Amino acid sequence: MKKVKADPKGVLSGSHYLDGDYAIAEGGLAAGCRFFAGYPITPSTETAERFSERIPSVGGVFIQMEDELASIAALIGAVWGGKKSMTVTSGPGFSLMMENIGLACMMETPLVIANVQRGGPSTGLPTLTGQQDMMQVRWGSHGDYKIIALSPDSPQECFDLTIEAFNLSEIYRVPTFVMTDECVGHMHEKVVIPPAEEIELVERKWYTGPKDQYLPYKNDKDMIPFMIKIGDGYRFHTTGLTHDERGYPVINAECQDVCVRHLNDKITMNADKIIRLEEDEIDNAEIIVISYGITSRVTTRAVRQARKAGIKVGTIRLITVWPFPEKRINELAKKVKAFVVPEINYGQMVLEVERCAAGQTPTVHVPHCGGWVHDPDDILKAIKEAAK
Amino acid sequence: MTEIRFSGFGGQGIIRCGLITGKALSLYDNKHATMTQSFGPEARGSACSSQLVVSDDRVLYPYISIPEILISMSQEAYEIYEPELSEDGILIIDKDLVKMNPARGKIKTYSVPSTRFAEELGNRITANLVMLGFFSSVTSVVSADAMKKALPGLVPGRFLDLNIKAFDKGYDYGKEILAKEKKSKTPTQKGKK
Numbered sequence: 131m132k133k134v135k136a137d138p139k140g141v142l143s144g145s146h147y148l149d150g151d152y153a154i155a156e157g158g159l160a161a162g163c164r165f166f167a168g169y170p171i172t173p174s175t176e177t178a179e180r181f182s183e184r185i186p187s188v189g190g191v192f193i194q195m196e197d198e199l200a201s202i203a204a205l206i207g208a209v210w211g212g213k214k215s216m217t218v219t220s221g222p223g224f225s226l227m228m229e230n231i232g233l234a235c236m237m238e239t240p241l242v243i244a245n246v247q248r249g250g251p252s253t254g255l256p257t258l259t260g261q262q263d264m265m266q267v268r269w270g271s272h273g274d275y276k277i278i279a280l281s282p283d284s285p286q287e288c289f290d291l292t293i294e295a296f297n298l299s300e301i302y303r304v305p306t307f308v309m310t311d312e313c314v315g316h317m318h319e320k321v322v323i324p325p326a327e328e329i330e331l332v333e334r335k336w337y338t339g340p341k342d343q344y345l346p347y348k349n350d351k352d353m354i355p356f357m358i359k360i361g362d363g364y365r366f367h368t369t370g371l372t373h374d375e376r377g378y379p380v381i382n383a384e385c386q387d388v389c390v391r392h393l394n395d396k397i398t399m400n401a402d403k404i405i406r407l408e409e410d411e412i413d414n415a416e417i418i419v420i421s422y423g424i425t426s427r428v429t430t431r432a433v434r435q436a437r438k439a440g441i442k443v444g445t446i447r448l449i450t451v452w453p454f455p456e457k458r459i460n461e462l463a464k465k466v467k468a469f470v471v472p473e474i475n476y477g478q479m480v481l482e483v484e485r486c487a488a489g490q491t492p493t494v495h496v497p498h499c500g501g502w503v504h505d506p507d508d509i510l511k512a513i514k515e516a517a518k
Numbered sequence: 519m520t521e522i523r524f525s526g527f528g529g530q531g532i533i534r535c536g537l538i539t540g541k542a543l544s545l546y547d548n549k550h551a552t553m554t555q556s557f558g559p560e561a562r563g564s565a566c567s568s569q570l571v572v573s574d575d576r577v578l579y580p581y582i583s584i585p586e587i588l589i590s591m592s593q594e595a596y597e598i599y600e601p602e603l604s605e606d607g608i609l610i611i612d613k614d615l616v617k618m619n620p621a622r623g624k625i626k627t628y629s630v631p632s633t634r635f636a637e638e639l640g641n642r643i644t645a646n647l648v649m650l651g652f653f654s655s656v657t658s659v660v661s662a663d664a665m666k667k668a669l670p671g672l673v674p675g676r677f678l679d680l681n682i683k684a685f686d687k688g689y690d691y692g693k694e695i696l697a698k699e700k701k702s703k704t705p706t707q708k709g710k711k
Contacts, residue, residue: 147553318537319544319550319577320544
């Protein structure tokens with residue numbers, strides 16, 4: 131993988147007071163995103179607004195599309211035209227994106243989608259928070275595929291993780307998601323944007339061989355095929371149909387086996403390289419609280435109180451939510467009395483924790499149906515209960 | 519940790535108050551300041567508010583629960599938010615726009631004719647800056663220096679000077695009030711002796 135420094139044109143170096151939505155836009159611009167297509171939806175609109183203001187000045191393109199289906203279609207086109215591309219949305223828009231997210235996965239198209247989650251289902255709570263699309267991001271489009279999803283806990287991380295999302299999407303040629311929420315998206319905090327030369331970006335894996343020998347889906351040693359820029363004279367074909375190395379449809383079980391295994395294995399087999407966790411006081415912990423995004427901050431307050439009360443509590447913050455840290459959770463399940471999982475939904479990532487705990491230790495869920503963050507006391511109560 | 523709520527009606531620059539103060543604290547006063555704000559129709563006409571949680575360390579819970587400081591620039595906002603103010607908190611009002619109920623607990627009240635002052639300065643749109651100046655001097659939560667440094671980018675460039683003037687007006691008025699308060703306190707303290 132070729133690493134390059136960020137283009138200073140897109141990097142607003144310095145200290146700023148930004149909300150998470152703006153920070154996502156700045157992260158995208160710093161990562162070299164030069165194409166944004168989207169449809170406004172609360173509470174993500176500020177990201178689109180910021181892009182519309184800023185991207186023309188760095189030589190990029192902003193398009194307000196007719197809807198979210200078209201937004202993803204436009205991104206796919208722009209990526210194959212050589213640009214780094216992203217969009218932003220929330221619940222209802224995310225649902226509309228699902229079909230073409232599947233297409234992007236099948237076409238192995240690197241792009242970034244930020245979802246500023248709000249309470250659902252349906253139109254739900256447009257202006258209030260939720261973490262209810264965590265399973266949808268993993269399973270929402272039909273068929274077997276895998277994606278990468280990150281979960282920022284602050285405006286600063288909205289910036290940092292949007293850059294990381296671009297890098298991961300380029301390395302693995304896969305749609306990568308920044309799964310934030312209304313609380314972080316609309317919360318203003320200090321965001322430090324480093325100088326461009328300190329921002330490391332992954333260059334797209336360009337094909338440089340003979341023009342008539344390019345195969346868009348022939349795996350390289352690292353499982354990831356090379357890309358070209360359409361219009362540069364390479365022969366190119368791609369499709370949402372099951373395809374061979376040339377990108378031509380092959381409708382049989384054998385090709386399907388190769389194709390689908392590849393889409394999944396390229397993520398699964400690199401999971402250790404992709405996954406980032408933040409662990410705290412795990413070694414002697416009796417209870418481990420597993421959380422992500424804004425909930426992890428509220429959790430920290432509860433955990434401090436629990437420690438004061440003499441309970442040995444460790445925490446894991448999922449910075450990467452998908453792929454899920456299966457091995458680590460399974461290993462820790464052998465040692466602890468219980469896992470506690472607070473999240474702003476009625477039971478999503480807790481199912482993964484349960485699956486990976488595999489009956490070795492109980493998992494206590496602390497649900498919140500959305501509209502606000504947890505009361506830290508509710509998390510504390512669950513920790514105390516689990517420690518009994 | 520200090521929890522602050524700025525409140526008024528949509529259009530008065532209430533959310534801007536939170537932004538300016540939050541930026542001042544976190545960029546120039548070396549604090550952690552997390553700002554959240556009202557969204558939806560309430561931010562565009564009726565009672566609206568912005569909230570700040572200020573701390574020496576990272577803010578974990580982003581919302582306010584029992585604010586120590588409430589700034590109210592409209593009657594409606596005052597009626598809605600006054601009951602949640604801490605019993606020994608500080609209430610700051612625009613004295614021409616808010617008619618107060620009898621004081622509650624040990625709440626300390628400071629009032630300033632922020633809209634009138636702004637009109638005297640030539641543009642009532644700067645009433646929020648008068649209020650911010652007044653708030654800065656009577657509470658000392660944030661330094662005047664940091665607040666002024668925070669203004670560029672958050673007020674239109676051509677109105678920067680006017681906004682600074684408005685801030686100073688409120689700030690100086692706050693200092694006067696504090697001085698008067700000190701004066702009136704001193705004799706009673708002596709009397710007690």
